Every structure is written in C-alpha cells, then in structure tokens.
Amino acid sequence: MQTESIKEAIRTHRAHYCLDCGKCTSVCPISWRDPSFSPRALVESCRLDATGTVLSDERIWECLTCGRCSLVCPSDVQFVRFVRELRSVARHAHQEGHCTHGATIQTWMRMMADPEIKQERLGWLTGDLRTAAKSDTVYFVGCLPYYDVLFRNTGAQGTEIAQGAVRIMNALGIEPMVLSDERCCGHDLLWEGDTDTFGRLAKLNTESLRATGARRVVTTCPECAYTLRTDYQLGMEVVHITELLAARWDKLAECVTAQESEQPLTVTFQDPCRLGRYMGVYDQPRQLLLNLGLQLAEMDHHGSRSICCGTSAWTQCGATAKCIQVDRLREARATGSDLLVTSCVKCQIHFKCAQNDPVLEDGLRIEVRDLVTLVAERLKESAGS
Amino acid sequence: MSMSLTEPRIIVFTCNWSAYSGLESAGAEGLSYPASVHPVRVMCLARLHPGLILRAFELGAAGVLLLGCPPGECHYGSGNSRAAEMFEELQALARLLGVRDEQLQLDWVTTGQGATFANKVREFADRLMLVPAT
Incomplete structure (x- = not known):
C-alpha cells in the first residue's frame, strides 16, 4: 500500500524521469551544508525502495521546498511536490519531522x-x-x-x-x-x-x-x-x-515621502521562496524600494537564484539551518546595505533568530525589515484621512 | 446544577517537589478532589513549554492548571521563575486562541500541603463549571 503510494508520487511528479545528473544537489542549500542530503539521492532511494523503508528516512523532512532544484532540473522533475506528497505518505506511516x-x-x-x-x-x-x-x-x-x-x-x-x-x-x-x-x-x-x-x-x-x-x-x-x-x-x-x-x-506615490537626502539608505532584498520562485514576483518589491528613493544593492544570489532563509514549515531547524542563515546574513552585509528587506515574516524571524547568536553577533549585524513597515513609516500624516 | 456525565477533563501539571507531594498528602489524608482532575507529574514546571500545554487544549482539555513551588522555594532554584516567564507567553497565545483565563492558571502549593492542593484543584474545577458552554 505504502510502496504503491510512493510509486504513485514518483509517477505524478515526474521523479521517474530523473537522469541522476545531480544538478539539483549542486544548487541545493541543504546539500551545500549537509552532504548526507541530496534531492537526487532521495529520488533514487524512493525508486529503489521495495518495502517502504524509505519512509522512515530522515532526509524526507530536510528539504526546504525552496524550489531551486526545479530551476536546473533537465527533466522537469517536480521535486518539491514529490517531497510534499512523500511526507503525506510518511505521515500515514506514523513518521514526522522534528517540529x-x-x-x-x-x-x-x-x-x-x-x-x-x-x-x-x-x-x-x-x-x-x-x-x-x-x-x-x-x-x-x-x-x-x-x-x-x-x-x-x-x-x-x-x-x-x-x-x-x-x-x-x-x-x-x-x-x-x-x-x-x-x-x-x-x-x-x-x-x-x-x-x-x-x-x-x-x-x-x-x-x-x-x-x-x-x-x-x-x-x-x-x-x-x-x-x-x-x-x-x-x-x-x-x-x-x-x-x-x-x-x-501612481496613487501611493502621492501618499509617501520618498527619501530625498544626499545619502539615501542602501537596501538589499531577500526574495521569499513562495513570492519569488513560486509566484514569480521579483520586480514589484524592488520597484517599490526604488520608488521609495532607496538604493538597491543585490546580493550575489538574488531573484530566482535567491536562497531560502533556512527553515520551512517550522520543521528540522538545526545546525544546517543556522549555517544557511549565517551565510545569507553575511551575503547581505557584503552588499554594504543598511537594511535587509524582505516580504515574509518568516524570513524575518529566522534571520533575527540567527542574529541572536552571542558569538557571531557582530558579524551578522544588519537591520532586517519587512517591506510593508518600510512603506508604512513613510506615509504622510495626511495620507488617507 | 445537574452534573453532566461528560464532565470536562482538567489537566493539572504538578511539580514533583511541591504540588505532587501535596497530592500524595491529600491522598494519605483521605481528602477528595474532583474526579475530572487528571494530574501529570513533571520534575519541574520549567520543563513545560507552551506547545505542550496548548496540546492539552487541542486534545480537548477543559482546563489546565499548573501547580509549582512557591516563590523562593523552587527545588532547583530558578525553575518557578522560568515557569512564570513561560506562562506569560503561553497565556498570550492561549488568549489569542480564545482560551479564557479561568481555563488556564499558574499557582503554587507548598510541599506536603494536602489540603491546599485539594482546595486549589477543587476551586479551579468549580470555576470552570460556571463557565458557560460555548
């Protein structure tokens, strides 16, 4: 029954088209830090599994579902959808990730x-x-x-x-x-x-x-x-x-005070996975930041190549997540920006949590803000009244 | 007031060193308390976290009472003040979820005080009976 469900997930999400090329692994933020994890290898384990033992494999819960792998997969394997379904099958077999x-x-x-x-x-x-x-x-x-x-x-x-x-x-x-x-x-x-x-x-x-x-x-x-x-x-x-x-x-421009100082704040933008790779909303937040009179300095990984904030669905947070967050905060600091702006409360929580590290504190310091609050604080007093 | 057959279930988390010894004393002294009270012994209330207590409500508990050591008398020194900090966060989350304050309380019992234990859990249970069903 469970093995049938796994086979069904393999078929539905094109995992049987996997060419074993490993391109997914090369772009996976988890694999960079945890060599025991690889999307390719997990797919292979599922394809070779005859008894359902793969369902107790910890790797099922490691994936961030950030979707970077899908960008490079030559056979269009829907890995994040595959993992999502695999988790549902595993849950019915009384397995779950570490919440x-x-x-x-x-x-x-x-x-x-x-x-x-x-x-x-x-x-x-x-x-x-x-x-x-x-x-x-x-x-x-x-x-x-x-x-x-x-x-x-x-x-x-x-x-x-x-x-x-x-x-x-x-x-x-x-x-x-x-x-x-x-x-x-x-x-x-x-x-x-x-x-x-x-x-x-x-x-x-x-x-x-x-x-x-x-x-x-x-x-x-x-x-x-x-x-x-x-x-x-x-x-x-x-x-x-x-x-x-x-x-x-056009309407909002009349309501906000754009920054007009000689040295405008420089900001960098963290693309939330669901907003960017999943919904294709990359330009709008950047345009808003520029419209506010801010200068935009992109991180090395931005837009569709952006990197997840390190944890998803409040599961499996640990050393790997922390490494991803630390790397990302350092990347943000390297832009020389005054602010790291995002549009997802979870990105903000994860970065701020990582910044609480008492040892790395100074090296991770950059103010993290949500784009909404950045716009809201620039509203003119008379706006909307 | 007629007693319903499906009496609400009340979970009482008891600190091993104070409230649980109160519970044992109550038993030894033959003091009664409502049958709806289900005690759960923990070594220290600071061992609990909001998720665990919300889980009791998720599973249908009508109320959760946390009974620990009185201020200054924690067996481990700082456990009860840690528990009080945890309780503040828990209470804020519980209020958002529509849990009323009389359904969730933090209190203390001095070691060996059987009568205090029985009175506190009875009062907690009595207050819950007065809460109109929603």
Whole structure:
C-alpha cells in the first residue's frame, strides 16, 4: 500500500524521469551544508525502495521546498511536490519531522481547525486603522498576531506588519475587511504532509472568505498568498501586498515621502521562496524600494537564484539551518546595505533568530525589515484621512 | 446544577517537589478532589513549554492548571521563575486562541500541603463549571 503510494508520487511528479545528473544537489542549500542530503539521492532511494523503508528516512523532512532544484532540473522533475506528497505518505506511516518550538505552531494551527474555536485575534487593530464590515477587499492577516507573541524575544515584527498593511491600504482608499474567525492558511501543515488538517482549515477559511462577498484577498505573507491562490479553490483574486502596492504606485506615490537626502539608505532584498520562485514576483518589491528613493544593492544570489532563509514549515531547524542563515546574513552585509528587506515574516524571524547568536553577533549585524513597515513609516500624516 | 456525565477533563501539571507531594498528602489524608482532575507529574514546571500545554487544549482539555513551588522555594532554584516567564507567553497565545483565563492558571502549593492542593484543584474545577458552554 505504502510502496504503491510512493510509486504513485514518483509517477505524478515526474521523479521517474530523473537522469541522476545531480544538478539539483549542486544548487541545493541543504546539500551545500549537509552532504548526507541530496534531492537526487532521495529520488533514487524512493525508486529503489521495495518495502517502504524509505519512509522512515530522515532526509524526507530536510528539504526546504525552496524550489531551486526545479530551476536546473533537465527533466522537469517536480521535486518539491514529490517531497510534499512523500511526507503525506510518511505521515500515514506514523513518521514526522522534528517540529521546532515544541510543535507550538503546529498545535495552534490544529486548534484552529476546530470549527468551534472563538479566537481573539484582532487585538492589533488600533483605533486609527479603518476597516469595513463590507468591502471588495479582505485582508488575510495570517498568523502574524501569534508570531508576535512567540517570537517577541527575537525582535521580529508581527503586528506592525498587519497594522502597516491596513494603514497603507487606507491611504490608497481601501478599507479592507478583517475576519475575527480567520484561521491559519494551513501552508505549513500541507507542506509537512498533514493534508487532513490542511483540508479542514482550507474549508473553514474558504467558507468565511466567500461569505464576505469580497472580490479580492490581500495577504502580507507570501505563503498565505501562494496557498490561497494555488491550493484553495476560492474563486477570488488573491494578491500579495507587494503586487497590490506596485500596481497602485501612481496613487501611493502621492501618499509617501520618498527619501530625498544626499545619502539615501542602501537596501538589499531577500526574495521569499513562495513570492519569488513560486509566484514569480521579483520586480514589484524592488520597484517599490526604488520608488521609495532607496538604493538597491543585490546580493550575489538574488531573484530566482535567491536562497531560502533556512527553515520551512517550522520543521528540522538545526545546525544546517543556522549555517544557511549565517551565510545569507553575511551575503547581505557584503552588499554594504543598511537594511535587509524582505516580504515574509518568516524570513524575518529566522534571520533575527540567527542574529541572536552571542558569538557571531557582530558579524551578522544588519537591520532586517519587512517591506510593508518600510512603506508604512513613510506615509504622510495626511495620507488617507 | 445537574452534573453532566461528560464532565470536562482538567489537566493539572504538578511539580514533583511541591504540588505532587501535596497530592500524595491529600491522598494519605483521605481528602477528595474532583474526579475530572487528571494530574501529570513533571520534575519541574520549567520543563513545560507552551506547545505542550496548548496540546492539552487541542486534545480537548477543559482546563489546565499548573501547580509549582512557591516563590523562593523552587527545588532547583530558578525553575518557578522560568515557569512564570513561560506562562506569560503561553497565556498570550492561549488568549489569542480564545482560551479564557479561568481555563488556564499558574499557582503554587507548598510541599506536603494536602489540603491546599485539594482546595486549589477543587476551586479551579468549580470555576470552570460556571463557565458557560460555548
């Protein structure tokens, strides 16, 4: 049964076309640091597996699903999709990855799959932020209020991103709806193979979002955006806020104060995997940064060649993840930038966590910011009022 | 008030050195406490983390009571102040998830105080019974 499921995953995601060339391994950030991991070798193990023993292979959980391998694969093997399905099969065989943070995050995600839960998730909504009971736009906040609590010690921004997003939308004349019964989008559970809980979350969110009658969903998290767009059948337009802001720059330009000093801040941009490689949104955040009057200095690996922040789905964080984060922070510093800007709260959390290293501290120092908060703090006082 | 057959389940995490010895004393003294209380002995409350306690709620616990050593009397010196820090983070997450404060509490019991243990868990259980079902 399990071996049949593995074979099915191999067929569905083209893993049987693997040429054993190893190009995937040469671009894989995990393989660079952990020679025991290789996408190619994992595919081979699965193809040779006759008894299902591969399901207890730790390597199944190591992949970041960052998607760099897919860019170079000559046979178009859908490795990240293959891994996702393999994890689902492994989970049914009672295997799972090592959940970081004591599985706190996965637990709150599963609690949210209870239809009866009554969350108090809108405490971040201050009086100056305008939301509406009826609007053509819903702002999907995601787990930001939760991350704000759990990662307060890293100095990561959580609710500031949500507040900034509403403030900017208000300046653009949009008063979005926000939902008190919104739940985690389920991205992390889905990519960890927990398709059952993902299905329950997706159903509840889909019902709530459709019931709003809105036409569009805006998110500040690339993973929410990708999941709502690709893995839900919403029938609504889903946009990441960088897409919305870039499309509405003409109007936004009137509301922000661009930096006009002689020495503008130099920034570098960390492409979140879901925003860049998965959704192809590379230019919009960069255009926004330039429009704000900032200078852009690219890291060696940027755009489609960008490197993941080191951990995905809150699983398998460890020495390899830390090495990837340290390398990436050093790459950001090497650009001479004042700020490392990203558009995903998780990138920010992971980098800020790595920066807490008491030994490497000075060598990793660079302020990490979310693009939304950077725009929001440049809004003119009169904007949107 | 009629007692429901499906009485809510209450998880009480007890520190081995204080609250658990209180529980044993309560047993030795023949003191009763509600049958819905399910004690879980841990060596120190600081061993717990928010994920573990949220997991109790995920699995359907009606309430979770953490009983540790009184301030200044931690067997390990700093465990109860670490537990208090952890509890602050836990409570903020639990509130977001709609867990009411009377469903989640941190308290202490001095070593060997059977009556204190029984009273504290009974009061906790009583307060939960008064919470309207949602």
